[in-house]
Amino acid sequence: MQEFTHIKRVVIKVGTRVLSKEGRLEEQQIKEIGEQIKYLLNRKIKVVLVSSGAIAAGLGMLGLKRKKGFLPFQQGLAAIGQVELMNRYKHSLQPYLSAQILLTREDLNQRQRYLNVRHTLSILWEWGVVPIINENDSVSTEEIKFGDNDLLASLVASLVNAQLLLILSDVEGFYSEGRKVVSVVERITPAIERMVFEQEEGLSKGGMASKLQAAKIATRAGIPTLIANGREKGIVKQIIEGRKKGTLFLAQKKLPARKSWIAFSSLPSGEVIVDKGAKEALLKKGKSLLSSGIVGTKGRFKVGDVVSIIDENGEEIGRGLVNYSQEEVEKIKGLQSREIERRLGYRYYEEVIHRDNLYCSESEESK
Numbered sequence: 001m002q003e004f005t006h007i008k009r010v011v012i013k014v015g016t017r018v019l020s021k022e023g024r025l026e027e028q029q030i031k032e033i034g035e036q037i038k039y040l041l042n043r044k045i046k047v048v049l050v051s052s053g054a055i056a057a058g059l060g061m062l063g064l065k066r067k068k069g070f071l072p073f074q075q076g077l078a079a080i081g082q083v084e085l086m087n088r089y090k091h092s093l094q095p096y097l098s099a100q101i102l103l104t105r106e107d108l109n110q111r112q113r114y115l116n117v118r119h120t121l122s123i124l125w126e127w128g129v130v131p132i133i134n135e136n137d138s139v140s141t142e143e144i145k146f147g148d149n150d151l152l153a154s155l156v157a158s159l160v161n162a163q164l165l166l167i168l169s170d171v172e173g174f175y176s177e178g179r180k181v182v183s184v185v186e187r188i189t190p191a192i193e194r195m196v197f198e199q200e201e202g203l204s205k206g207g208m209a210s211k212l213q214a215a216k217i218a219t220r221a222g223i224p225t226l227i228a229n230g231r232e233k234g235i236v237k238q239i240i241e242g243r244k245k246g247t248l249f250l251a252q253k254k255l256p257a258r259k260s261w262i263a264f265s266s267l268p269s270g271e272v273i274v275d276k277g278a279k280e281a282l283l284k285k286g287k288s289l290l291s292s293g294i295v296g297t298k299g300r301f302k303v304g305d306v307v308s309i310i311d312e313n314g315e316e317i318g319r320g321l322v323n324y325s326q327e328e329v330e331k332i333k334g335l336q337s338r339e340i341e342r343r344l345g346y347r348y349y350e351e352v353i354h355r356d357n358l359y360c361s362e363s364e365e366s367k
Contacts, residue, residue, distance in 0.1 A: 003241070007164050010040065011156055011166070012037070014053070023059050023065060024056065027088070033092065035092070037236075039237050041096055041130070051132055052149045054081040054085050055077045055081055062080065097130070098129065101131055103135060109265065109266050118160065154218040155265050157218050158261075166225075168228060170231055172246060177195055185249045186250050187219075188215060188219065215249040218249075225248075225249040226239060227246050259358075262358075269306060270298055271307060273297065275293050278290070279317055288350075291336070292335060297326050297330055298310075304321060306322075309353070309360070318360035320357050321353065
């Protein structure tokens with residue numbers, strides 16, 4: 001099992017089931033997480049904590065047994081519970097200071113806001129403060145939700161260039177088809193993804209599928225990811241010191257920061273549909289996307305937006321920053337680059353998407 005005694009930056013995600021029992025936050029569990037974080041801080045390891053539990057805290061504050069399904073009810077619970085959750089973390093982390101950061105998908109979707117979050121985390125680390133991040137459930141709608149904190153944690157890990165993403169859940173790790181914990185996963189393949197077991201989640205929104213997706217994002221950003229049982233006493237210390245715990249997903253070759261943001265943090269504003277020849281040029285030859293290979297568009301996007309690149313079978317093969325708006329792409333699709341100026345009256349770029357601003361999963365993962 002890999003040792004992590006050398007690491008200096010870690011993102012820890014704690015799930016609702018780690019912190020609660022029968023729908024209520026457990027004080028001892030909060031204290032245990034706090035003690036383990038202080039262990040890391042005492043070793044001069046910088047920590048970002050991504051914590052669920054606000055809704056469970058809200059249920060406890062109101063004396064309710066279960067959350068209801070409709071969004072305003074959950075948003076109200078989150079608004080009440082987030083204060084209580086932070087207050088408990090504040091006490092468990094003393095004498096260290098903590099800070100609250102609530103994010104929506106939009107905060108990481110827009111490049112400038114993405115960088116602003118990075119700058120905030122950087123200054124908090126400089127001050128020796130523990131940033132505690134949660135999704136801003138009290139204002140998030142379906143269009144701007146991460147869906148679960150596993151995804152949020154993986155994006156934050158990439159954002160801060162973490163050296164380890166530690167996902168603490170109520171399971172021992174990633175299970176094989178024989179219900180045995182897989183100790184090491186070298187690469188997340190389609191066969192690995194088919195091994196996922198889903199369970200009814202109750203209070204929590206994630207499951208093993210979301211954790212696997214988080215691991216896929218983080219490892220592709222060059223960050224090893226470990227899923228382990230957060231209810232086991234001293235689990236963080238054991239992992240840092242090299243004890244064989246949970247499932248370790250090995251880091252892959254790191255994507256450049258810009259391509260990582262395009263691939264995982266941004267939300268596509270629309271789609272560009274390409275023909276077979278363009279698909280081969282993108283995936284097999286590492287080429288830019290030219291107007292001649294485009295057969296259509298969907299959605300409304302403007303210059304500089306991230307768009308999905310879709311093949312003629314409807315499958316996404318990549319994402320990229322587009323040099324022309326949707327209206328312009330519709331006018332120049334199928335044309336040679338030299339014909340763009342004749343059709344539009346101008347030509348900003350020869351490429352619709354330059355390869356430096358392009359992520360194609362198959363070509364990148366084969367490198």
